[in-house]
Amino acid sequence: MHIVDRRLNPGGKSLVNRQRFLRRAKALVQQAVRDSLKDRSIKDLETEGEVTIPRDEVHEPSFRRGSSGGNREHILPGNKEYLQGDEIERPPSGGEGAGGHQGEGDDEFRFVLSREEFLDLFLDDLELPELAKKKLTSGEAEGVRQAGYSTSGSPSALSITRTMRNSMSRRIALKRPRGEEMAKIEAEIARLEALPGDHSDAIAKLREELERLERRRKLITYVDPIDLRYRRFEPTPKPISQAVMFCLMDVSGSMTEHMKDLAKRFYALLHLFLKRCYRHVEVVFIRHTDRAEEVDEETFFYSRETGGTLVSTALEKMLQVMKDRYSPNDWNIYVAQASDGDNMPSDTAKTIALMADEIMPVAQYVAYLEVGREEDPMMSMGGPLMRASDLWRSYGQIDGQNGKFVMRKVHHRREIYPVFRELFAKRGLAAGRGKS
Numbered sequence: 001m002h003i004v005d006r007r008l009n010p011g012g013k014s015l016v017n018r019q020r021f022l023r024r025a026k027a028l029v030q031q032a033v034r035d036s037l038k039d040r041s042i043k044d045l046e047t048e049g050e051v052t053i054p055r056d057e058v059h060e061p062s063f064r065r066g067s068s069g070g071n072r073e074h075i076l077p078g079n080k081e082y083l084q085g086d087e088i089e090r091p092p093s094g095g096e097g098a099g100g101h102q103g104e105g106d107d108e109f110r111f112v113l114s115r116e117e118f119l120d121l122f123l124d125d126l127e128l129p130e131l132a133k134k135k136l137t138s139g140e141a142e143g144v145r146q147a148g149y150s151t152s153g154s155p156s157a158l159s160i161t162r163t164m165r166n167s168m169s170r171r172i173a174l175k176r177p178r179g180e181e182m183a184k185i186e187a188e189i190a191r192l193e194a195l196p197g198d199h200s201d202a203i204a205k206l207r208e209e210l211e212r213l214e215r216r217r218k219l220i221t222y223v224d225p226i227d228l229r230y231r232r233f234e235p236t237p238k239p240i241s242q243a244v245m246f247c248l249m250d251v252s253g254s255m256t257e258h259m260k261d262l263a264k265r266f267y268a269l270l271h272l273f274l275k276r277c278y279r280h281v282e283v284v285f286i287r288h289t290d291r292a293e294e295v296d297e298e299t300f301f302y303s304r305e306t307g308g309t310l311v312s313t314a315l316e317k318m319l320q321v322m323k324d325r326y327s328p329n330d331w332n333i334y335v336a337q338a339s340d341g342d343n344m345p346s347d348t349a350k351t352i353a354l355m356a357d358e359i360m361p362v363a364q365y366v367a368y369l370e371v372g373r374e375e376d377p378m379m380s381m382g383g384p385l386m387r388a389s390d391l392w393r394s395y396g397q398i399d400g401q402n403g404k405f406v407m408r409k410v411h412h413r414r415e416i417y418p419v420f421r422e423l424f425a426k427r428g429l430a431a432g433r434g435k436s
Contacts, residue, residue, distance in 0.1 A: 158230055249263050250342075261413065311339065334366075
């Protein structure tokens, strides 16, 4: 038996070797993918890229000739400078002698990942937490189901049980001679032949009956084409659960470009994650200053806006969109909010009421990300000092309801992925969800 792999190789590379290498060095390549995020722009997160891993970690054993033992013959090139018995001067100290080298060696291994490989490694252990099946609906997902049997089809779809049942019914109806019946006649012929005396007439009749049964047995086959039954399948809508992710982002004047970049990076990861892993999850982008508006993806990530800050406007806009298109009775509701923590003092009570009384009762999961300045004067050598923003203190009054509401802070873009990974890690892998 010969197995031929005819899959197309990406970019002329050996697909089998790439897959084998990725399986063996998955942990190293996956860590390199995550480390590379801090150097990528938002637009480049979904593209292929080059990662670097330590060469020592991908060393493979190899066979080589032993340095001792055996008979060896060497042929060495001659030279025009030295003769046999001449003494060779030691090379100057610090210089590059025979077999020596200067500087650091190449101790890194560069590996180019395709877009699919990059995303598979990047999103390997993430999921939407607590996806509840509030309502099953016929969506885009298509499946197949068995729809009876047919008299023709692929050999792999042959139903052995149904075919043999039909064969047995046909053989019984047509009275096909059984093997036991023919064996009994043969035994009787043998018995008569062994008895003394003339039993030729009886033996002749038995042989005639045996020939008749053999002819009938050949005419009525054990399995006939009319008996064959193949399982038949037909496409059918597959019930799926509906989910919507609301992305709320503060774009007011108090948000510096650094803070907006942190928030956009967080949402870029979230958007990429949702598009990649959940075809049936819809994403709603809402940005706000002292007023809120629903925008498209391009406007959400790349358009500039300034103004005051009223967080309640974003929550009200979300509730309005939810009322118009995403009923909590039919949809699983997820919320991700990013802000610098500023809010008008007069808006605090309204914001708490909207989040605690209207959003939390219907949401499966709410994540609040607070972004800060990269050079925060309140940062100390041991970490951030206890300085809570207005919005952080407000949301701190909301009951987390067993991890349904979580809050995190980030000050540098290298912290985005660890926080994102913590918020959306698979159940059982997330460590200590809650407020921090």
